[in-house]
Every structure is written in structure tokens, then in C-alpha cells.
Amino acid sequence: MGTLVEEIFSRRAGRPVRAGEIVLLDVDYIMSHDNTTPLAIKAFREIGKPVRNVDQIVIHFDHAYPAPNLLAAENQQKILRFIREQGIRHFYHRGVCHQVMIEEGFVRPGGVVIGADSHTVTYGALGCFSTGLGSSEIGAAWITGKCWFRTPETILIRLEGRTAPGVYSKDVMLYLAGLLGMDGATYRALEFEGSYIRNLPVHERLVFSNMSVELGAKCGLIAPDEVTIQYLMRETRARPPFDLFAAEHPRYERVVELDVSTLEPQVACHPDVDQVKPLREVEGLPIDEVYIGTCTNARYEDLEIAAGIFRGKQVHRFTRVLVTPASQTIYEKAMANGLIEVFLQAGCTVNAPGCGACLGRHGGVLAPGERAFTTMNRNFIGRMGSPEAEIYLGSPAAAAATALEGCIADPRKYL
Amino acid sequence: MGRVWKFGENLNTDEIIPARFNITIDERELAAKAFCEIRPDFAQQVQPGDVIVAGGNFGCGSSREHAAVAIRGTGVKCIIAPSFARIFFRNAINIGLPILECPQATEIEEGDEVEVDLSRGEIHNLTQGKVYHTNALPDFVLKIVHAGGLVRFLREHDIEELMA
Numbered sequence: 001m002g003t004l005v006e007e008i009f010s011r012r013a014g015r016p017v018r019a020g021e022i023v024l025l026d027v028d029y030i031m032s033h034d035n036t037t038p039l040a041i042k043a044f045r046e047i048g049k050p051v052r053n054v055d056q057i058v059i060h061f062d063h064a065y066p067a068p069n070l071l072a073a074e075n076q077q078k079i080l081r082f083i084r085e086q087g088i089r090h091f092y093h094r095g096v097c098h099q100v101m102i103e104e105g106f107v108r109p110g111g112v113v114i115g116a117d118s119h120t121v122t123y124g125a126l127g128c129f130s131t132g133l134g135s136s137e138i139g140a141a142w143i144t145g146k147c148w149f150r151t152p153e154t155i156l157i158r159l160e161g162r163t164a165p166g167v168y169s170k171d172v173m174l175y176l177a178g179l180l181g182m183d184g185a186t187y188r189a190l191e192f193e194g195s196y197i198r199n200l201p202v203h204e205r206l207v208f209s210n211m212s213v214e215l216g217a218k219c220g221l222i223a224p225d226e227v228t229i230q231y232l233m234r235e236t237r238a239r240p241p242f243d244l245f246a247a248e249h250p251r252y253e254r255v256v257e258l259d260v261s262t263l264e265p266q267v268a269c270h271p272d273v274d275q276v277k278p279l280r281e282v283e284g285l286p287i288d289e290v291y292i293g294t295c296t297n298a299r300y301e302d303l304e305i306a307a308g309i310f311r312g313k314q315v316h317r318f319t320r321v322l323v324t325p326a327s328q329t330i331y332e333k334a335m336a337n338g339l340i341e342v343f344l345q346a347g348c349t350v351n352a353p354g355c356g357a358c359l360g361r362h363g364g365v366l367a368p369g370e371r372a373f374t375t376m377n378r379n380f381i382g383r384m385g386s387p388e389a390e391i392y393l394g395s396p397a398a399a400a401a402t403a404l405e406g407c408i409a410d411p412r413k414y415l
Numbered sequence: 416m417g418r419v420w421k422f423g424e425n426l427n428t429d430e431i432i433p434a435r436f437n438i439t440i441d442e443r444e445l446a447a448k449a450f451c452e453i454r455p456d457f458a459q460q461v462q463p464g465d466v467i468v469a470g471g472n473f474g475c476g477s478s479r480e481h482a483a484v485a486i487r488g489t490g491v492k493c494i495i496a497p498s499f500a501r502i503f504f505r506n507a508i509n510i511g512l513p514i515l516e517c518p519q520a521t522e523i524e525e526g527d528e529v530e531v532d533l534s535r536g537e538i539h540n541l542t543q544g545k546v547y548h549t550n551a552l553p554d555f556v557l558k559i560v561h562a563g564g565l566v567r568f569l570r571e572h573d574i575e576e577l578m579a
Contacts, residue, residue: 134506
């Protein structure tokens with residue numbers, strides 16, 4: 001009974017839970033990566049108690065992997081010592097943590113997963129409550145296997161209709177970011193539903209849950225359905241039985257309704273994710289770097305869209321074009337189906353799966369005065385390197401069109 | 416009594432501490448880079464006991480606890496804002512860095528002298544001669560704050576005692 005988050009919390013707590021209540025819940029998995037694990041280890045050591053269940057711990061190397069400098073290398077060496085010392089089995093360096101969490105089967109409808117990364121909210125599109133926390137809580141959860149949550153009020157986003165060609169879930173989500181603002185859902189849960197969502201494949205649904213945190217949300221949920229189950233069976237190691245559930249007699253704090261059929265391609269402009277405009281208003285703005293990557297938009301289908309636009313063409317000679325598949329699995333499939341060849345022949349640089357450029361660590365750092373167009377989820381000042389650089393966000397199709405022209409370009413003419 | 420350092424709204428964790436400095440967990444090193452790009456004089460001039468006052472949604476963006484640790488490392492006694500991004504809120508509480516949600520925070524000016532009474536949730540603005548009453552923290556959150564953070568709480572207690 002209740003909203004999706006109330007439903008998941010109630011099932012987990014074994015009693016009806018309503019918005020506003022504080023609950024202490026058992027979590028399924030506790031995720032962290034090379035950037036956030038060291039502080040978790042520090043907290044763990046300071047508490048000084050043993051790990052509750054080592055198989056709940058999942059550690060990824062993705063934020064600066066392979067290590068771009070000595071400090072990062074030493075950092076990873078320390079984490080590896082901890083992994084060996086504790087006998088942690090779930091250790092991955094196969095790409096962006098959130099994509100790998102899904103592929104490896106840690107994400108299930110009705111699950112509860114916490115992670116030391118703000119984009120842990122990504123799993124919500126599969127009906128899994130997941131949220132980002134700081135490192136101390138991760139270190140604490142290794143010991144307790146539990147986490148406290150204030151059950152959030154929910155904002156329902158009802159999306160109807162079908163998007164026009166050249167308009168993707170990224171454009172819809174950016175539009176919503178502009179509408180609600182970057183604190184429009186602080187402390188709240190977002191729930192996405194409507195005919196648009198029901199007909200949407202999971203790789204596009206994931207964009208909504210992933211970017212929920214950019215509006216301040218604790219989670220971004222979509223009710224699990226047949227589409228979810230088929231995706232889990234086809235693309236991940238998760239296996240039945242799967243829990244299917246829906247919101248029942250929910251009470252929403254607010255309902256936002258949108259007909260997506262009239263939307264055109266959108267861009268979030270420097271310097272905030274809610275500075276959203278129709279792409280045509282910034283068309284022609286010169287771009288120094290195009291980055292197709294990250295936990296938002298570097299899945300196989302995203303790469304396929306970009307490759308379709310690049311095929312037989314050359315990217316602009318003064319624009320660095322970086323393609324970073326979200327995971328090794330995606331990289332492999334892109335290779336097998338000839339997408340990587342298309343990228344290379346078009347003059348793109350294909351990077352190893354990981355997060356590097358998204359947080360200005362390596363593999364695409366921006367110089368002062370440079371401007372990037374990327375498929376990322378946030379465009380904070382200094383995010384990709386110099387604080388004097390600018391970041392624009394859009395869909396993979398818009399990024400590919402922009403790469404060809406060296407300035408922000410409408411993808412619809414290349415479809 | 417502390418001097419106010421005033422910041423705007425939607426201050427994100429990249430502005431508090433850029434990702435490239437997160438390769439250390441040393442509190443003093445992190446503190447030296449706090450706000451380095453948006454306010455280069457901050458880390459040099461901030462005094463222990465000073466207070467940060469900001470607009471809403473303070474600490475949005477990444478989950479990096481380094482941001483809260485960097486601020487604690489500067490000796491800042493308390494952060495006051497109309498609202499906090501949720502992960503930053505938890506991080507600050509978990510490391511024992513007091514934060515106060517105060518809708519009138521925007522009235523407080525740069526350089527004001529304020530006195531903060533955490534147990535009563537009161538902010539005395541000595542410069543302007545005003546008193547603000549803040550939203551009280553929930554009891555179980557106060558348990559963490561009073562213990563000096565989550566790590567210290569869990570050293571002495573089981574997590575179930577939070578809910579007791």
C-alpha cells in the first residue's frame with residue numbers, strides 16, 4: 001500500500017511504512033568505488049567491529065581507472081589490500097560502477113541497495129530502492145548490514161505520449177530538470193509513470209532514475225513490469241523469482257504531468273543542470289570537446305545512435321571526440337557489431353570504460369576557456385577540469401551531431 | 416562567537432572540493448583546498464569557530480564525504496542554510512559537523528558575528544541584534560551529533576539503539 005518507495009520500505013520492514021517515518025532497513029548490497037572506499041575503510045577501522053557479511057560488499061574501480069597518477073595508484077593499492085584482507089569477492093574493474101552493478105545482478109525489483117556515489121539512484125528504474133550515501137555510512141553498513149532512512153514524500157512525474165524522432169529520454173529528463181530546478185525534489189522520492197514510461201525500453205528509463213539526484217531526490221523509481229523482467233533476463237545476471245509490485249492507493253505530495261510528444265531536443269547550459277533550453281537556442285555554439293560516456297548515456301543503444309550518425313563521416317578536426325562505453329560488456333558488444341570501428345574511422349578517441357572525464361580526473365580534462373558538450377548528468381563549474389571551462393549536456397544523438405559540426409548541432413538532420 | 420562566511424544557493428560539492436583533490440583522506444590537506452576555486456582566500460583566512468551561512472540546497476552533487484571533511488578541517492563550527500542536499504546533510508551529521516536548517520539564513524550577512532546554540536537550535540546574530548530559531552534535528556539524529564558522529568556512536572552502541 002502506498003507509493004513505490006512506501007511499498008518497498010513496507011515489504012522490507014515487514015510492516016506498513018508511511019512517508020515521514022524513520023526506518024532502519026536491512027540492505028542487500030553496499031557499493032563503493034575507488035574514490036569513496038578509502039574514507040569508508042577509515043570509518044570501518046575506527047569503529048573497530050567485524051564485517052557482518054562480506055558478500056554484501058561490492059567494490060568497483062572506475063573513477064580513476066587505470067590509475068592516471070601515482071596518488072591514484074597508491075590509493076587503489078590500499079583498497080586492494082583491504083579487499084584481500086577481508087576476502088571481498090565482489091570486486092570489479094569492468095566499467096562505471098552503476099552499469100556493472102546492474103549487469104552483474106546486484107539490482108532487483110524490490111531491492112534495497114546503498115552506495116557511496118550520488119548516482120546510486122540509477123537502479124530505481126528497475127524498481128530497486130537505491131540511494132547515495134557518504135563513506136562513513138558505507139563503512140558502518142559493512143558492519144551493521146543496515147541503514148536508516150526517512151521515508152520520503154513522493155513527487156509523481158506522469159509522462160504521456162511518444163517522443164518525436166531525435167528526442168530521447170535524456171531530452172525529457174533535462175526538460176524536467178529545467179521545470180523542477182536542481183532542488184525541486186530535495187529529500188523527496190520521484191516516481192515516473194504514464195504511457196511514455198510504460199513503452200520505454202530500460203536503457204532509456206535508466207536516464208530518469210540516474211538524473212533524479214540532480215533534482216535533489218533520494219530515489220527515482222519506476223514500477224517494475226514485463227519490460228523490466230525481460231531486460232534483467234537478457235542483459236544481467238539477475239534471475240527469478242522477481243518481485244512485481246506497483247503503487248497502491250498512493251498519496252503524492254505533488255503530481256507533474258507532461259505530454260512528451262511536443263518536446264524538441266533539449267540542452268542543459270553552463271553552469272547548472274536546470275539551465276535548460278531547446279537545443280535550437282544554442283545551436284552553433286563552438287565546442288572543443290564532445291564526450292559520449294558516463295552512467296547516464298553510454299549504454300550500447302546510446303553508442304548505436306552515435307555510430308549511426310558518425311558512419312561514413314568525419315568529426316570536426318578541432319573538436320576532441322571521446323567515446324567511453326559504460327562497461328566492458330558494452331565495449332565488447334560494440335566491438336563485435338562494428339561500432340568501435342565506426343568511431344575510430346570517424347576520428348573519435350575510444351577510452352577504456354570508466355568515469356574519468358566526467359569528474360575531470362583523466363581522459364578528457366578541460367582547459368580554461370574550453371567548452372564541452374557531453375552526455376553526462378551534471379555540468380557544475382570545474383566538474384571536468386578548469387573552473388573556467390563550460391559544460392553543456394544533451395543526448396547521445398545531439399552529442400554526435402555536435403561532434404561532426406564542431407558546434408552545437410541539431411541531431412534531427414542526421415537521422 | 417564566530418564570523419560569518421556567506422555563500423550563495425545550490426553550492427555543489429565540486430565547488431566545496433574539486434574531484435581532483437579527493438585522492439587524499441587527510442583532513443588538513445582537504446581543508447587547504449576547501450572552496451579553492453570559488454573563494455581562494457577562504458582556506459587561508461577562515462578562523463576556528465567561524466560559521467558558514469549559505470543559500471538553499473547546500474552541498475548538492477556528488478556523495479563525496481571529502482566535502483564535509485574539508486569544511487570540518489577548516490575549523491568551521493557550523494553550517495547554516497535554508498536547506499541542505501540530502502547526502503551532504505547525512506555526511507555532515509555522520510562526521511559530527513553541526514548543520515542547522517534555518518529559513519532566515521539569507522538575512523545573515525557576510526562578516527556578521529553570530530553565536531550558535533546547537534542544543535537549543537538558536538542562532539544569535541550579534542551584529543544585527545536578531546535571534547533565529549531553527550528547525551530542530553530529529554532525536555535519533557541528535558544521538559549521532561551528541562556522540563560526535565556515526566563512527567563514535569557505533570563504537571559504543573549497536574545501530575538498533577539509534578531507533579530506541
